[in-house]
Amino acid sequence: MSLKHGLLGLLNYGDMTGYELDKAFKVSLNFFWQAQTSQIYRELNAMEKQAWLISQIIPQTGKPNRKLYKITDLGRAELKKWLSKKDLEEDLNVKNVFLMKMFFSAEVNVSETIDTLKRYKAQCLGDLQAMSQTGSVISDYGQNLENKKSMVYWASTATFGVYYLNMCVKWAEDTIKTLEEIS
Amino acid sequence: MSLKHGLLGLLNYGDMTGYELDKAFKVSLNFFWQAQTSQIYRELNAMEKQAWLISQIIPQTGKPNRKLYKITDLGRAELKKWLSKKDLEEDLNVKNVFLMKMFFSAEVNVSETIDTLKRYKAQCLGDLQAMSQTGSVISDYGQNLENKKSMVYWASTATFGVYYLNMCVKWAEDTIKTLEEIS
DNA sequence: AGTATATATTATACTTGTAGAATATAAAGG
DNA sequence: CCTTTATATTCTACAAGTATAATATATACT
Numbered sequence: 001m002s003l004k005h006g007l008l009g010l011l012n013y014g015d016m017t018g019y020e021l022d023k024a025f026k027v028s029l030n031f032f033w034q035a036q037t038s039q040i041y042r043e044l045n046a047m048e049k050q051a052w053l054i055s056q057i058i059p060q061t062g063k064p065n066r067k068l069y070k071i072t073d074l075g076r077a078e079l080k081k082w083l084s085k086k087d088l089e090e091d092l093n094v095k096n097v098f099l100m101k102m103f104f105s106a107e108v109n110v111s112e113t114i115d116t117l118k119r120y121k122a123q124c125l126g127d128l129q130a131m132s133q134t135g136s137v138i139s140d141y142g143q144n145l146e147n148k149k150s151m152v153y154w155a156s157t158a159t160f161g162v163y164y165l166n167m168c169v170k171w172a173e174d175t176i177k178t179l180e181e182i183s
Numbered sequence: 184m185s186l187k188h189g190l191l192g193l194l195n196y197g198d199m200t201g202y203e204l205d206k207a208f209k210v211s212l213n214f215f216w217q218a219q220t221s222q223i224y225r226e227l228n229a230m231e232k233q234a235w236l237i238s239q240i241i242p243q244t245g246k247p248n249r250k251l252y253k254i255t256d257l258g259r260a261e262l263k264k265w266l267s268k269k270d271l272e273e274d275l276n277v278k279n280v281f282l283m284k285m286f287f288s289a290e291v292n293v294s295e296t297i298d299t300l301k302r303y304k305a306q307c308l309g310d311l312q313a314m315s316q317t318g319s320v321i322s323d324y325g326q327n328l329e330n331k332k333s334m335v336y337w338a339s340t341a342t343f344g345v346y347y348l349n350m351c352v353k354w355a356e357d358t359i360k361t362l363e364e365i366s
Numbered sequence: 367a368g369t370a371t372a373t374a375t376t377a378t379a380c381t382t383g384t385a386g387a388a389t390a391t392a393a394a395g396g
Numbered sequence: 397c398c399t400t401t402a403t404a405t406t407c408t409a410c411a412a413g414t415a416t417a418a419t420a421t422a423t424a425c426t
Contacts, residue, residue, distance in 0.1 A: 001381075002280050009287040019404050029286065032279040036384060041405065043382090064390075064404045083284055083291050086299050088306045091281035096215040097185045098274035099340045101266055103212065104192035106333040108266050113336075116269050123271045150289040152365060153296075156358045157282045167350045175339045182335060184412075202374050219414060224375065226412090246421060247374045370425075375418105382413070387406105394401075 008079040011071040031161050110183040121172040128165045134158045191262040194254040214344050293366040304355040311348045317341045
């Protein structure tokens with residue numbers, strides 16, 4: 001159950017509405033966690049019931065009213081508890097559809113798999129390109145004194161992304177070579 | 184929805200009971216997909232309703248009867264359809280609790296985070312150790328003529344695992360260094 | 367003799383994730 | 397002028413994942 005905690009973490013930086021959280025989530029945590037908009041709203045409701053958050057309705061005319069969420073002391077305590085309890089066995093679990101398909105690829109033509117691997121590699125390179133701009137985004141946010149301490153952690157997750165994608169590219173190249181040899 | 188397809192893939196190698204599938208799953212696909220035993224049994228039921236499988240009850244005395252599953256032509260067609268439809272955008276999605284915690288780690292002591300990273304690195308090295316034996320397991324299975332073609336794909340996913348874990352170790356070392364500099 | 371382990375499946379309750387529709391308006395772009 | 401985009405949240409339905417207990421027996425270990 002990390003989505004709730006991701007949202008707690010973001011709200012710990014400042015009050016936000018569901019709409020703002022959804023966008024903040026998608027530009028920060030999205031690389032290592034994905035969530036549907038509807039899921040975010042549902043979790044926010046649940047979190048308010050658990051008293052991790054309180055909300056305040058800000059009326060608007062024309063548009064739906066905004067619901068501004070604020071983290072409570074209980075929510076902050078929960079965030080810290082979660083951060084301190086790192087279950088490494090669980091945290092190393094990864095679900096990777098692409099690898100599962102590779103595992104069974106003897107069932108399809110080698111040429112098809114080689115083609116897929118080439119597209120996979122291209123996708124990784126594209127993502128790397130996109131991530132190369134993350135550095136500047138992070139240092140922009142980091143201008144804010146409050147965020148300065150966080151910057152190094154944000155950067156480390158971005159670095160993970162770069163390492164990961166480079167690794168995937170190398171793996172794809174090696175695997176393509178192996179498959180070309182046997183075909 | 185990859186669990187069903189993982190089970191289809193395994194049953195494509197030969198008929199198995201839920202119990203056997205559970206064990207086969209855990210020694211082959213478990214690195215990139217995790218599933219509860221109860222989930223496997225439930226999915227098997229659903230798959231039989233969809234006519235991807237048929238089952239045959241083998242009576243036993245003393246123990247619960249065995250339910251031997253066999254993949255149908257429909258199931259085989261579904262497997263191939265799934266294998267051919269590689270949605271790269273979706274397949275690159277990854278959920279990583281550990282990184283999410285890193286992202287928010289400004290909230291906890293640097294020393295605590297450094298400690299966690301050290302344990303993370305140790306865990307990765309341990310997993311690497313365990314994976315180094317996978318090669319021989321694969322070539323054992325590969326003695327079987329039917330499996331010979333699959334061997335190269337199995338090996339490629341194992342290689343991914345090795346690359347991944349090595350990358351994680353390097354990242355952990357780099358991040359530890361960075362954190363030690365600022366603390 | 368007693369305990370743990372392996373065998374084999376079912377059941378239940380709950381939590382998360384996925385997908386998409388419905389609603390209503392303002393502002394920006396071609 | 398018309399279409400798209402952005403704003404902001406709610407709701408429904410379903411699929412998949414998590415967690416644990418119940419059942420019943422044989423065999424292996426200590």
